[in-house]
Protein backbone atom coordinates (compact mmCIF):
# COMPACT_ATOMS: atom_id res chain seq x y z
CA UNK A 1 0.00 0.00 0.00
CA UNK A 2 1.22 3.48 -0.85
CA UNK A 3 0.22 6.21 1.58
CA UNK A 4 1.13 9.77 0.57
CA UNK A 5 1.41 12.31 3.37
CA UNK A 6 0.73 15.77 1.98
CA UNK A 7 -0.32 19.23 3.11
CA UNK A 8 -1.73 22.33 1.51
CA UNK A 9 1.08 24.41 2.95
CA UNK A 10 4.48 23.99 4.56
CA UNK A 11 5.08 23.90 8.30
CA UNK A 12 2.00 21.86 9.25
CA UNK A 13 3.89 18.85 10.58
CA UNK A 14 3.66 16.77 7.40
CA UNK A 15 7.18 15.37 7.64
CA UNK A 16 6.74 14.65 11.36
CA UNK A 17 3.69 12.50 10.57
CA UNK A 18 5.28 10.83 7.50
CA UNK A 19 8.53 9.96 9.28
CA UNK A 20 6.84 8.62 12.41
CA UNK A 21 4.24 6.63 10.49
CA UNK A 22 7.12 4.92 8.68
CA UNK A 23 9.16 4.41 11.85
CA UNK A 24 6.14 3.02 13.71
CA UNK A 25 5.33 0.58 10.90
CA UNK A 26 8.94 -0.59 10.62
CA UNK A 27 9.46 -0.94 14.37
CA UNK A 28 6.21 -2.91 14.64
CA UNK A 29 7.62 -5.62 12.43
CA UNK A 30 6.06 -4.86 9.03
CA UNK A 31 8.64 -6.03 6.51
CA UNK A 32 10.24 -3.79 3.90
CA UNK A 33 8.67 -0.46 4.84
CA UNK A 34 9.87 2.38 2.60
CA UNK A 35 10.00 6.03 3.61
CA UNK A 36 10.20 8.02 0.38
CA UNK A 37 10.88 11.75 0.57
CA UNK A 38 9.50 13.39 -2.59
CA UNK A 39 9.76 16.90 -1.11
CA UNK A 40 12.78 17.33 -3.37
CA UNK A 41 13.06 21.10 -2.98
CA UNK A 42 13.55 20.73 0.75
CA UNK A 43 13.94 17.09 1.82
CA UNK A 44 14.38 16.83 5.58
CA UNK A 45 13.21 13.35 6.57
CA UNK A 46 16.87 12.27 6.60
CA UNK A 47 17.56 14.66 9.50
CA UNK A 48 15.35 12.54 11.76
CA UNK A 49 16.04 9.10 10.29
CA UNK A 50 19.81 9.49 9.80
CA UNK A 51 19.97 6.71 7.20
CA UNK A 52 23.13 5.01 5.97
CA UNK A 53 23.23 5.96 2.28
CA UNK A 54 24.13 3.00 0.09
CA UNK A 55 23.46 4.38 -3.40
CA UNK A 56 23.60 7.80 -5.05
CA UNK A 57 22.66 8.76 -8.59
CA UNK A 58 22.46 11.93 -10.60
CA UNK A 59 19.21 13.04 -12.21
CA UNK A 60 19.49 14.67 -15.62
CA UNK A 61 17.12 15.89 -18.31
CA UNK A 62 17.87 15.78 -22.04
CA UNK A 63 18.39 19.22 -23.62
CA UNK A 64 18.68 20.12 -27.31
CA UNK A 65 21.97 20.92 -29.04
CA UNK A 66 21.64 22.74 -32.37
CA UNK A 67 23.86 22.14 -35.39
CA UNK A 68 23.63 25.59 -36.96
CA UNK A 69 25.31 24.35 -40.14
CA UNK A 70 22.41 21.93 -40.77
CA UNK A 71 19.62 24.23 -39.54
CA UNK A 72 17.32 25.78 -42.16
CA UNK A 73 15.73 28.14 -39.61
CA UNK A 74 12.27 26.84 -40.40
CA UNK A 75 11.03 27.67 -36.88
CA UNK A 76 9.32 24.29 -36.24
CA UNK A 77 11.28 23.67 -33.03
CA UNK A 78 10.19 27.00 -31.51
CA UNK A 79 6.57 26.31 -32.42
CA UNK A 80 6.39 22.84 -30.86
CA UNK A 81 8.05 23.87 -27.58
CA UNK A 82 5.40 24.53 -24.93
CA UNK A 83 7.92 25.93 -22.49
CA UNK A 84 9.59 28.71 -24.52
CA UNK A 85 12.86 26.87 -24.15
CA UNK A 86 13.89 27.22 -27.78
CA UNK A 87 13.42 30.19 -30.13
CA UNK A 88 14.36 30.93 -33.71
CA UNK A 89 15.31 34.57 -34.16
CA UNK A 90 16.25 35.50 -37.76
CA UNK A 91 19.07 33.08 -38.61
CA UNK A 92 19.86 31.94 -35.09
CA UNK A 93 18.37 29.22 -32.86
CA UNK A 94 18.58 30.10 -29.17
CA UNK A 95 18.01 27.56 -26.40
CA UNK A 96 17.13 28.26 -22.76
CA UNK A 97 18.16 25.03 -21.09
CA UNK A 98 16.88 25.94 -17.63
CA UNK A 99 13.33 26.12 -19.10
CA UNK A 100 13.66 22.87 -21.07
CA UNK A 101 11.52 19.97 -19.80
CA UNK A 102 13.43 17.44 -21.88
CA UNK A 103 10.33 16.32 -23.77
CA UNK A 104 12.26 15.70 -26.99
CA UNK A 105 9.60 17.40 -29.11
CA UNK A 106 11.98 19.75 -30.91
CA UNK A 107 14.33 16.91 -31.86
CA UNK A 108 11.46 14.93 -33.29
CA UNK A 109 9.97 17.72 -35.43
CA UNK A 110 13.22 19.11 -36.83
CA UNK A 111 13.00 18.38 -40.59
CA UNK A 112 16.74 18.93 -41.10
CA UNK A 113 17.98 16.61 -38.37
CA UNK A 114 19.82 19.58 -36.91
CA UNK A 115 19.01 18.81 -33.25
CA UNK A 116 20.77 16.25 -31.09
CA UNK A 117 20.52 15.91 -27.33
CA UNK A 118 22.93 16.26 -24.45
CA UNK A 119 22.08 16.00 -20.74
CA UNK A 120 21.88 18.59 -18.00
CA UNK A 121 22.06 17.73 -14.30
CA UNK A 122 19.10 18.94 -12.21
CA UNK A 123 19.36 16.94 -9.00
CA UNK A 124 20.17 13.66 -7.29
CA UNK A 125 18.56 10.64 -5.64
CA UNK A 126 19.90 8.75 -2.63
CA UNK A 127 18.85 5.37 -1.29
CA UNK A 128 19.71 3.90 2.07
CA UNK A 129 18.58 2.21 5.27
CA UNK A 130 17.66 3.73 8.64
CA UNK A 131 18.28 1.59 11.70
CA UNK A 132 15.08 1.52 13.72
CA UNK A 133 15.36 0.58 17.39
CA UNK A 134 13.57 -2.55 18.51
CA UNK A 135 10.09 -1.90 19.72
CA UNK A 136 9.83 -1.21 23.46
CA UNK A 137 7.57 -4.18 24.03
CA UNK A 138 10.19 -6.55 22.67
CA UNK A 139 8.82 -7.42 19.23
CA UNK A 140 11.42 -7.61 16.52
CA UNK A 141 12.05 -4.32 14.76
CA UNK A 142 12.94 -3.93 11.08
CA UNK A 143 15.19 -1.69 9.08
CA UNK A 144 13.40 1.20 7.42
CA UNK A 145 14.27 1.63 3.77
CA UNK A 146 14.89 5.19 2.74
CA UNK A 147 14.82 7.05 -0.59
CA UNK A 148 14.93 10.78 -1.16
CA UNK A 149 15.54 13.20 -4.00
CA UNK A 150 17.21 16.56 -3.97
CA UNK A 151 16.69 19.27 -6.58
CA UNK A 152 19.87 21.25 -7.24
CA UNK A 153 19.86 24.85 -6.03
CA UNK A 154 18.33 27.21 -8.60
CA UNK A 155 16.75 24.42 -10.66
CA UNK A 156 13.02 24.89 -11.34
CA UNK A 157 12.08 21.37 -12.51
CA UNK A 158 11.10 19.19 -9.57
CA UNK A 159 8.84 16.60 -11.31
CA UNK A 160 11.67 14.69 -13.10
CA UNK A 161 13.47 14.27 -9.76
CA UNK A 162 10.25 13.12 -8.09
CA UNK A 163 9.71 10.62 -10.93
CA UNK A 164 13.22 9.22 -10.50
CA UNK A 165 12.71 8.89 -6.74
CA UNK A 166 9.52 6.92 -7.31
CA UNK A 167 11.21 4.66 -9.85
CA UNK A 168 13.40 3.46 -6.98
CA UNK A 169 10.45 2.09 -4.97
CA UNK A 170 10.09 -1.68 -5.31
CA UNK A 171 6.83 -3.57 -4.87
CA UNK A 172 6.71 -3.78 -1.06
CA UNK A 173 3.87 -4.04 1.49
CA UNK A 174 4.02 -0.45 2.74
CA UNK A 175 5.37 2.78 1.28
CA UNK A 176 5.04 6.13 3.02
CA UNK A 177 5.54 9.01 0.59
CA UNK A 178 6.44 12.40 2.06
CA UNK A 179 4.97 14.70 -0.62
CA UNK A 180 5.92 18.34 -1.15
CA UNK A 181 3.59 20.96 0.35
CA UNK A 182 1.08 22.80 -1.83
CA UNK A 183 -0.94 21.60 -4.81
CA UNK A 184 1.34 22.14 -7.80
CA UNK A 185 2.95 19.73 -10.32
CA UNK A 186 5.53 18.14 -7.92
CA UNK A 187 2.68 17.32 -5.51
CA UNK A 188 0.58 15.71 -8.23
CA UNK A 189 3.62 13.74 -9.43
CA UNK A 190 4.28 12.56 -5.86
CA UNK A 191 0.76 11.42 -4.94
CA UNK A 192 -0.71 10.34 -8.29
CA UNK A 193 -0.41 6.54 -7.91
CA UNK A 194 -1.00 6.40 -4.16
CA UNK A 195 -3.70 4.31 -2.55
CA UNK A 196 -4.47 6.94 0.08
CA UNK A 197 -3.57 10.56 0.79
CA UNK A 198 -3.23 11.72 4.36
CA UNK A 199 -3.51 15.51 4.51
CA UNK A 200 -1.89 17.18 7.50
CA UNK A 201 -3.22 20.59 8.44
CA UNK A 202 -3.40 23.00 11.35
CA UNK A 203 -6.59 24.52 12.77
CA UNK A 204 -6.10 28.07 11.51
CA UNK A 205 -7.71 30.09 8.69
CA UNK A 206 -4.48 29.67 6.65
CA UNK A 207 -4.49 25.93 7.29
CA UNK A 208 -8.14 25.72 6.23
CA UNK A 209 -7.60 27.72 3.05
CA UNK A 210 -4.73 25.51 1.91
CA UNK A 211 -6.52 22.33 3.00
CA UNK A 212 -9.47 23.24 0.79
CA UNK A 213 -7.15 23.58 -2.22
CA UNK A 214 -5.36 20.31 -1.41
CA UNK A 215 -8.67 18.44 -1.03
CA UNK A 216 -9.88 19.77 -4.38
CA UNK A 217 -6.63 18.61 -6.02
CA UNK A 218 -6.82 15.11 -4.52
CA UNK A 219 -10.46 14.79 -5.56
CA UNK A 220 -9.52 15.71 -9.13
CA UNK A 221 -7.08 12.79 -8.95
CA UNK A 222 -9.81 10.50 -7.49
CA UNK A 223 -7.69 9.65 -4.45
CA UNK A 224 -9.12 8.66 -1.06
CA UNK A 225 -8.33 11.30 1.59
CA UNK A 226 -8.09 11.51 5.37
CA UNK A 227 -7.07 14.45 7.53
CA UNK A 228 -4.79 14.80 10.53
CA UNK A 229 -5.15 18.05 12.46
CA UNK A 230 -1.84 19.03 14.03
CA UNK A 231 -1.45 21.51 16.89
CA UNK A 232 -5.06 20.84 17.90
CA UNK A 233 -6.25 23.16 20.65
CA UNK A 234 -4.85 26.22 18.97
CA UNK A 235 -6.65 28.31 16.34
CA UNK A 236 -10.36 27.73 15.66
CA UNK A 237 -12.80 24.99 14.61
CA UNK A 238 -12.98 25.96 10.91
CA UNK A 239 -11.02 22.89 9.76
CA UNK A 240 -13.25 20.49 11.71
CA UNK A 241 -16.40 22.10 10.34
CA UNK A 242 -14.99 21.85 6.81
CA UNK A 243 -14.12 18.16 7.27
CA UNK A 244 -17.58 17.40 8.64
CA UNK A 245 -19.25 19.27 5.81
CA UNK A 246 -17.15 17.51 3.17
CA UNK A 247 -17.39 14.05 4.74
CA UNK A 248 -13.64 13.85 5.35
CA UNK A 249 -12.47 11.48 8.05
CA UNK A 250 -10.34 13.14 10.74
CA UNK A 251 -7.83 10.40 11.50
CA UNK A 252 -6.30 12.14 14.51
CA UNK A 253 -5.93 15.44 16.29
CA UNK A 254 -2.39 15.87 17.56
CA UNK A 255 -2.35 18.33 20.44
CA UNK A 256 -0.05 21.32 20.48
CA UNK A 257 2.82 19.98 22.61
CA UNK A 258 6.02 21.85 23.35
CA UNK A 259 7.92 18.53 23.72
CA UNK A 260 7.17 17.67 20.06
CA UNK A 261 8.44 21.06 18.89
CA UNK A 262 11.64 20.72 20.96
CA UNK A 263 12.42 17.21 19.67
CA UNK A 264 11.72 18.35 16.10
CA UNK A 265 13.99 21.37 16.43
CA UNK A 266 16.82 19.07 17.59
CA UNK A 267 16.27 16.68 14.67
CA UNK A 268 15.23 13.87 17.01
CA UNK A 269 12.40 11.39 16.65
CA UNK A 270 9.32 12.44 18.60
CA UNK A 271 8.71 8.80 19.56
CA UNK A 272 12.00 8.85 21.49
CA UNK A 273 10.66 11.53 23.85
CA UNK A 274 6.86 11.34 23.70
CA UNK A 275 5.89 7.70 24.24
CA UNK A 276 2.22 8.11 23.29
CA UNK A 277 3.14 9.44 19.83
CA UNK A 278 3.79 5.91 18.57
CA UNK A 279 0.27 4.85 19.60
CA UNK A 280 -1.14 7.79 17.65
CA UNK A 281 0.75 6.69 14.56
CA UNK A 282 -0.44 3.10 15.02
CA UNK A 283 -4.05 4.20 15.23
CA UNK A 284 -3.67 6.32 12.10
CA UNK A 285 -2.07 3.45 10.17
CA UNK A 286 -4.73 1.00 11.36
CA UNK A 287 -7.52 3.33 10.24
CA UNK A 288 -5.96 3.73 6.78
CA UNK A 289 -4.81 0.19 6.11
CA UNK A 290 -7.46 -1.73 8.01
CA UNK A 291 -4.58 -3.85 9.33
CA UNK A 292 -3.69 -4.29 12.95
CA UNK A 293 -0.26 -2.73 13.57
CA UNK A 294 1.37 -5.09 16.06
CA UNK A 295 2.09 -4.11 19.65
Ligand code: SF4
Pocket residue numbers: 066070071072073074075076077078088093109110111112113114115
Ligand atom coordinates in the same frame (compact mmCIF):
# COMPACT_ATOMS: atom_id res chain seq x y z
S1 SF4 B 1 13.39 22.78 -36.41
FE1 SF4 B 1 15.51 22.25 -36.94
S2 SF4 B 1 15.82 23.22 -38.90
FE2 SF4 B 1 14.00 24.18 -38.04
S3 SF4 B 1 14.77 25.97 -36.94
FE3 SF4 B 1 14.72 24.32 -35.44
S4 SF4 B 1 16.77 23.43 -35.51
FE4 SF4 B 1 16.55 24.66 -37.35
Ligand code: SF4
Pocket residue numbers: 062063064080081082083084085086099100101102103104105106107
Ligand atom coordinates in the same frame (compact mmCIF):
# COMPACT_ATOMS: atom_id res chain seq x y z
S1 SF4 C 1 13.09 19.21 -25.46
FE1 SF4 C 1 10.95 19.91 -25.27
S2 SF4 C 1 11.00 21.46 -23.67
FE2 SF4 C 1 13.12 21.18 -24.34
S3 SF4 C 1 13.43 22.72 -25.91
FE3 SF4 C 1 12.78 20.85 -26.97
S4 SF4 C 1 10.56 21.04 -27.16
FE4 SF4 C 1 11.21 22.55 -25.61
